[in-house]
Amino acid sequence: MRSSFLADAPAIREPLHSPVAHVIRDGVVEGVHYGSVVVLGGDGEVRFRLGDIEAACYPRSALKPVQAVAMVRAGLPLDGDLLSLAMGSHSGEERHLAGVRRILELAGVTEDDLRNVPDLPYGPAVRDVWVREGRPPSRPAQNCSGKHAAMLYLCALNGWPLQTYLDPAHPLQTAVAEVVEELTGQRTANVTVDGCGSPLFSVSLHGLARAAARVATAAPGTAERRVADALREHPEMASGTGRDVAELMRAVPGLLAKDGFEGVQIAALPDGRAVAVKIADGANRARIPVAAAALVQAGIDPRLLTGFAGEPITGGGRPVGGVRPVAALDPSAVPTPA
Numbered sequence: 001m002r003s004s005f006l007a008d009a010p011a012i013r014e015p016l017h018s019p020v021a022h023v024i025r026d027g028v029v030e031g032v033h034y035g036s037v038v039v040l041g042g043d044g045e046v047r048f049r050l051g052d053i054e055a056a057c058y059p060r061s062a063l064k065p066v067q068a069v070a071m072v073r074a075g076l077p078l079d080g081d082l083l084s085l086a087m088g089s090h091s092g093e094e095r096h097l098a099g100v101r102r103i104l105e106l107a108g109v110t111e112d113d114l115r116n117v118p119d120l121p122y123g124p125a126v127r128d129v130w131v132r133e134g135r136p137p138s139r140p141a142q143n144c145s146g147k148h149a150a151m152l153y154l155c156a157l158n159g160w161p162l163q164t165y166l167d168p169a170h171p172l173q174t175a176v177a178e179v180v181e182e183l184t185g186q187r188t189a190n191v192t193v194d195g196c197g198s199p200l201f202s203v204s205l206h207g208l209a210r211a212a213a214r215v216a217t218a219a220p221g222t223a224e225r226r227v228a229d230a231l232r233e234h235p236e237m238a239s240g241t242g243r244d245v246a247e248l249m250r251a252v253p254g255l256l257a258k259d260g261f262e263g264v265q266i267a268a269l270p271d272g273r274a275v276a277v278k279i280a281d282g283a284n285r286a287r288i289p290v291a292a293a294a295l296v297q298a299g300i301d302p303r304l305l306t307g308f309a310g311e312p313i314t315g316g317g318r319p320v321g322g323v324r325p326v327a328a329l330d331p332s333a334v335p336t337p338a
Contacts, residue, residue, distance in 0.1 A: 007186040010204035015055040020279065020329060021286040024321040025313050033286040035263065035279040037329060038209050039297045042272035046206070048297045050329060053205040056189035057278055060260030061089040063180065063201065064147060064238075065227050066211050070179035072223035074172070076154045078103070083230035084237040086150035089143045089259065091240025092121020092130075099237065100140045100149045107153035114139040115166050116148040116196040123240045144196035146237075151198075168199045177201060183211035183224075195261065208266060209276035216256045216268035228256050244288045244308065251304050252295065265291040273298045285311055285323050293325035 015036060023031035036051025046053075064087035071086065072078075078086055082099055090096035104110060119142035120135075121127045130141070139145055151165050151172055160171050167173065168191055176199070181187055184207030194200035203211075218224030231238055232254065235246035245259045248267065257267040263279025265287050275294040279286045289310035296302050312319035324330070 006181055007207075009187040009189040010054055010056040010202070010207070012056045012189050012202070015057065015278075015280070016052040017278075017280040018051040018328075019326050020050060020277075020290050021323050021325050023313060024324050025315065026320050030313075030321070033279055033281060033283055033290075033323070035277065035286070035290065036205050037278075037290060037294050038205050038276050039294050040209050040213055040272070040274045041298075044210065044213065044272060048294070048329075050326075051278075053209075053276075055204065056202045057205055057208075057264075058192070058194075058200055058202055058262070059208050059266075060194065060200070060262055060264050061144070062208065062258045062260035062264040062266045062276075063203075063211075064088070064260075065215050065231060065256070065258055065266075066180055066183050067147065067176050067198075068150075068227045068230075069183065069215060069223050070176040071150055071154050071172075072226055073179065074154055074175050075157055076150055077157075078150060078153070078230075079226060080230055081234040081237045082146075082150075083226065084234035085146035087227065087231060087258070088146045088238035089122065089261075090146060090238065091123025091243065092126045092141045092143065093123060093240055096146065096237070096240070097140050100145045103146070103149035103153050107149070107156045109152050109156060109162065111138070111140050113152055113162055114145060114148050116142050116144050116198070118142060123243075126240075142196060144194075144198070147198070148196065166197050166199065173199050180211075183214050184208060185210050205276045205278050208264075209268075209274045212256065212258075212266040212268035212276065213272050213274035216254075216270055216274065217272045231256055231258070248288070248291075248308060251307065252300055255295075257291075259287065263287045267291060267295060269298075289323050290325050290329065293330040297329065 017034040020035040039048035068087040118137040122143040262282035268274035292308035313321035
C-alpha cells in the first residue's frame with residue numbers, strides 16, 4: 001500500500017532552468033547549456049541548488065536503480081553482475097548479451113518474450129561492428145534488455161502474466177510505482193512510456209536525489225543495499241567499457257551513479273550526500289562535467305574528479321576549449337568574458 005505520508009506530485013510546468021555549463025572556444029562563450037542541479041547533504045537537506053529542482057521531470061534510465069529495488073523486494077533473486085545488468089543501460093558488449101541470455105534461461109523464457117524495442121548496441125564501437133557485419137537490430141542488443149529480462153524473470157517466479165509485463169496496471173509495474181513514490185518521497189506527476197517500452201514515472205529532480213541517497217545509504221540485508229552493492233561492484237555491467245558513469249564510480253570510492261537519456265545523472269555516497277543533474281537540452285556532453293562539479297559541491301575531493309572535465313572542443317584537430325560548468329557551480333571555471 002502506498003504511504004499517505006508523501007509530498008504532493010511535482011508541478012508539470014516548463015522548468016525554470018538556469019545556465020549550468022558554457023561551451024568555451026578560445027575564451028569566448030560559444031554556447032550555453034541550461035539545466036538544473038541539486039546537491040543534498042548527508043542529512044538530506046539541500047546544500048546547493050541551481051535551476052528548477054521541484055518541477056516534474058522524467059529521470060529516464062537514472063530511475064533504474066529504484067526499479068531494481070522494487071524488483072528485489074518482490075522476489076527477484078539476482079545479485080552481483082546480473083543485478084547490475086538488470087539496472088543497466090548497457091553498451092551491447094558480449095558480456096551484456098551473455099548476461100541477458102543467462103537471466104532469460106533462469107526465467108525459462110526466450111528473447112521472443114522480451115517486449116523492449118529491437119535496436120543496435122548502444123556502444124559506438126560495438127554498434128560499428130554490428131553494422132559492418134550486417135547484423136540486424138535485436139531485443140537483447142537494446143540497452144535496456146537486462147531490465148526487461150529481469151522483469152520477465154520476476155514475473156515467471158511470481159506467476160504473473162508475461163505478455164503484459166509492461167502494462168502500468170500489471171502487478172510488477174504497480175509494485176515499481178509504489179517504490180518510486182516511497183523512495184522519492186513524493187507522488188508521481190505523470191506516467192508515460194520510456195524509449196524501451198516500460199512505464200516511466202515523472203518526479204522532481206529533488207525527489208530523484210532523495211531516492212539515490214536512500215539506495216546508497218541502505219543497511220545490509222535490504223533490497224536497496226543489494227542494488228547498491230551490485231552497481232558499485234559491477235559498474236561496467238550497467239554501462240560498458242570506457243563509459244563515463246562506470247569510470248566515475250571507479251574514481252570515487254563508494255559512489256553509486258547512474259545516467260539517463262536526455263542529460264540526467266544521479267550520484268550518491270554511503271553517507272547520504274547525493275546529487276542529481278538534468279541538462280535541459282539533453283546534451284550528453286554537459287552531463288558529466290556538471291555532475292562532477294556538483295560532486296565537488298557535495299564535498300568530494302576535486303582531485304578525484306580531474307578526469308571528468310568533459311570532451312574538449314576542437315578546432316583544426318587540436319583542443320581549443322571545452323564544456324565548463326558555470327561559475328555558480330564551479331568557482332574555478334573559466335570566467336565569462338566581459
